Amino acid sequence: MIKKQKFDEIYYEYKDMVYRYVFVRTGDSETAYEIGQEVFAKYYENMMEIQDDMVAPWLILCAKHKIVDCWRKQRRFKETSYEAYVLERELISDNGLEKIVESAAQREFILKLLSELKEKNEGWYEVVEAVCIFEMPQEEAAQYLGISVPVLRARLSRARKFLRKKHGNDYYREL
Structure with missing residues (x-):
């Protein structure tokens, strides 16, 4: 029961952050909602291994990976725009990842x-x-x-x- 309580606390604390992060990058509320659900399902599976101070960066990183997966699936069916390609490259790059994790940690510290x-x-x-x-x-x-x-x-x-x-x-x- 403790695991479910902890999950509920984390979910209600971070669900809006994850949704906004995904929505800004995809521009689609349905996709943002679906990816958010996938992120929290993955978090539930791994939550005992994630330190409390690393929850936000972990959620953002997981969301980033889900967005990239989504774009790759879409690319199979249609051409993507140049802007989406550039954004994907930026998200995939190590530097982009470092910025995301650093930004989330910075917000937590502030x-x-x-x-x-x-x-x-x-x-x-x-x-x-x-x-x-x-x-x-x-x-x-x-x-x-x-x-x-x-x-x-x-x-x-x-x-x-x-x-x-x-x-x-x-x-x-x-x-």
Whole structure:
């Protein structure tokens, strides 16, 4: 029963991410849904071997392979466009794979940082979200948050100091 509960948690947490990933690359909602189901079926078979911190990258990688399989099947029946060919080559390349895995890991790390920050101090979280995530200019962010620019800068500085103390300089690549 524990395996099913864990699967349900993972499914509801990542199903939208997998669907969006596939839909953006295929442009077809039915295909995205079908591939998503195949990805999660494969995950269910292998879930005990996958580390918790590698679930998102594993799902994306599996989705990438399913997309390539889908394109190969389609190619047997019709000519593919040049754009699809280029996208397939990019997905197949090791460099493309590294980018996908790195991007998924980066998102996970950013979510972890933001969660820790929100738990520590809501004000710091709001400032970091506005300035670093939404990339608002500091003046605009201060106005949006209803605080002065010096207060915004102080909160941003304290938030970064907290993250640096907790994670070293790793967080600088992310926020």
